[in-house]
Amino acid sequence: MQTEEMRLDGNAAGGILRDVFTHEMTAALATCAGCGALGPVGALLEYGHRMGIVLRCPQCDTPVLRIVILPGHFRLDCSGLLRLTIPTKP
Amino acid sequence: MAAGTPGVNSDIKAIPEAEASPRLEWRVARVVAVRDETTRARTLVLDVPHWPGHRAGQHVDVRLVAEDGYQAQRSYSIASPPEDATVALTVERLDDGEVSPYLVGELRPGDGLEVRGPIGGYFVWQVAAGGPLLLVGGGSGIVPLMAMLRHHGRADASARATVPVRVLYSARTLEDMIYHVELEQLAAPPLLDVVLTFTRNAPPGWTGYRRRIDRAMLEAVSWSPSAGPHAYVCGPTPFVESVATLLVELGHAPSLVWTERFGPTG
Numbered sequence: 001m002q003t004e005e006m007r008l009d010g011n012a013a014g015g016i017l018r019d020v021f022t023h024e025m026t027a028a029l030a031t032c033a034g035c036g037a038l039g040p041v042g043a044l045l046e047y048g049h050r051m052g053i054v055l056r057c058p059q060c061d062t063p064v065l066r067i068v069i070l071p072g073h074f075r076l077d078c079s080g081l082l083r084l085t086i087p088t089k090p
Numbered sequence: 091m092a093a094g095t096p097g098v099n100s101d102i103k104a105i106p107e108a109e110a111s112p113r114l115e116w117r118v119a120r121v122v123a124v125r126d127e128t129t130r131a132r133t134l135v136l137d138v139p140h141w142p143g144h145r146a147g148q149h150v151d152v153r154l155v156a157e158d159g160y161q162a163q164r165s166y167s168i169a170s171p172p173e174d175a176t177v178a179l180t181v182e183r184l185d186d187g188e189v190s191p192y193l194v195g196e197l198r199p200g201d202g203l204e205v206r207g208p209i210g211g212y213f214v215w216q217v218a219a220g221g222p223l224l225l226v227g228g229g230s231g232i233v234p235l236m237a238m239l240r241h242h243g244r245a246d247a248s249a250r251a252t253v254p255v256r257v258l259y260s261a262r263t264l265e266d267m268i269y270h271v272e273l274e275q276l277a278a279p280p281l282l283d284v285v286l287t288f289t290r291n292a293p294p295g296w297t298g299y300r301r302r303i304d305r306a307m308l309e310a311v312s313w314s315p316s317a318g319p320h321a322y323v324c325g326p327t328p329f330v331e332s333v334a335t336l337l338v339e340l341g342h343a344p345s346l347v348w349t350e351r352f353g354p355t356g
Contacts, residue, residue, distance in 0.1 A: 009349065009350060009351040010212070011149065011165075011209075011210050011212060011213050011350050012149075012165045014149070014165075014209035014210045014211075015114060015151040015163075015165065015206065015207075015209050018113075018114050018209060019113070019114070022113055024209075024210070024211040025211075026209075026210045026211050026212035026213070027210075027211035027212045027214075040212045041212070042210065042211075042212025042213055042350075043212065043348075043349060045351075087211070
């Protein structure tokens with residue numbers, strides 16, 4: 001599904017992230033478990049595929065967050081995520 | 091990042107439900123107008139029921155459902171300012187795309203379209219966030235920047251005067267350049283400068299830039315890092331990588347460089 005229309009960063013993942021976390025997430029701050037880089041989720045690099053998304057660290061390419069969309073549930077792999085700070089106000 | 095909450099936090103008691111309905115609902119918007127911007131790009135003006143309002147830079151998800159149930163979903167930036175009652179999307183047609191040929195070629199006023207949003211809290215700007223504001227767009231990456239520019243244009247004169255804006259917009263040709271007429275009209279130096287560059291064919295008599303955005307061009311167009319401009323960069327992935335890297339190399343703080351990338355994949 002790597003069509004040219006796909007927007008390739010964490011901003012585009014905003015809709016799915018909102019489904020999973022029920023919060024606006026692109027301004028949330030993620031700390032990469034691979035290199036310790038801290039930055040907004042919206043600045044992570046998104047790689048979309050049929051089953052979901054992978055958000056990678058722009059510094060070291062570690063998959064920070066993987067979301068797989070399955071019938072009836074989401075499956076998250078957060079092994080590349082050290083910390084996530086989610087603002088509760090826009 | 092946003093300013094921290096000062097000392098005493100009176101918000102704790104009543105957690106503000108700014109997002110009263112955190113789950114994003116799909117809504118059927120109605121197309122109220124379509125406007126061709128270039129031969130490949132069209133603006134869709136939508137009336138979205140119960141639209142909660144948006145901030146400049148946000149996007150919506152658009153969903154098309156085929157009769158057999160097959161769904162295709164895409165994200166499109168909002169081009170209209172928060173001050174508008176309607177929501178305008180500018181979509182560029184990609185010939186091998188599943189969604190954009192329908193949106194650009196088939197959709198008519200009166201048609202319905204499933205959307206959800208607004209989405210995004212990172213690549214956003216509002217007048218209160220201040221500036222100076224540097225907007226760097228490549229191709230259809232100008233769309234969310236246009237929402238910021240239009241929002242700036244709607245602010246009252248005193249607020250606007252505190253935020254000078256410079257736009258650097260790169261397109262292959264004049265025919266590919268979305269909003270170029272409006273950009274020329276909006277330009278009012280020194281408060282609002284618009285600098286264009288053509289990477290393939292410049293129009294006849296063009297005396298401006300005719301190359302990809304490079305270090306020298308950014309240095310000439312941007313403010314110095316000491317002025318602390320807020321830089322928003324949107325375009326194809328290699329464009330954004332290149333411009334954002336150059337800005338940081340020129341001494342701009344990474345935290346003041348906001349990026350949004352469009353395909354294609356590398």
